[in-house]
Amino acid sequence: GAVVSQHPSWVICKSGTSVKIECRSLDFQATTMFWYRQFPKQSLMLMATSNEGSKATYEQGVEKDKFLINHASLTLSTLTVTSAHPEDSSFYICSVDKGDVVDTQYFGPGTRLTVL
């Protein structure tokens, strides 16, 4: 069964609005979750590492004030895209290292964001 869930699966919003994406680990506690972004026909690019109870670690070039990450519990991390613009339209995917096979990451189903 599914290990990681994401909500919503897709969202369309107007430019300038904010969108929150949730990532949940379903049957285990995850101290670390990863947020990726994938543009069409491109690879997954790591945006940030979300750590429960502390600040997220952002990759170079990712604006932390634009992509707000909150990992308030061991089963939930949220990514908020603030003041979204059309160039933020992408496929956002979270993943979790469940720890059963070394470093294997399980991915959520992804969220397709379209900013008009």
Next chain:
Amino acid sequence: GQNIDQPTEMTATEGAIVQINCTYQTSGFNGLFWYQQHAGEAPTFLSYNVLDGLEEKGRFSSFLSRSKGYSYLLLKELQMKDSASYLCAASNQAGTALIFGKGTTLSVSS
């Protein structure tokens, strides 16, 4: 720097065997992963190699050579449903995010 290279596209016919190659250069190395991703969906785990050699799992096998920084994914008895993007990913340190290649889009025709 860190770099993972794999072919952009491959085509094959049903029932055939296809090998998708991947070369990697990372600052550290803690394992090599292969994921399958269908269009519009999240990647799903296929295989993991940390030691040299071949890991076989049903129709899919994965090979690793650490000294050469090289891996391949072998798909046998291809089926139409195997049409997808195959992502090679490396772990350079335990507990950190994976580094992904751009993926190889495999098209299987009848």
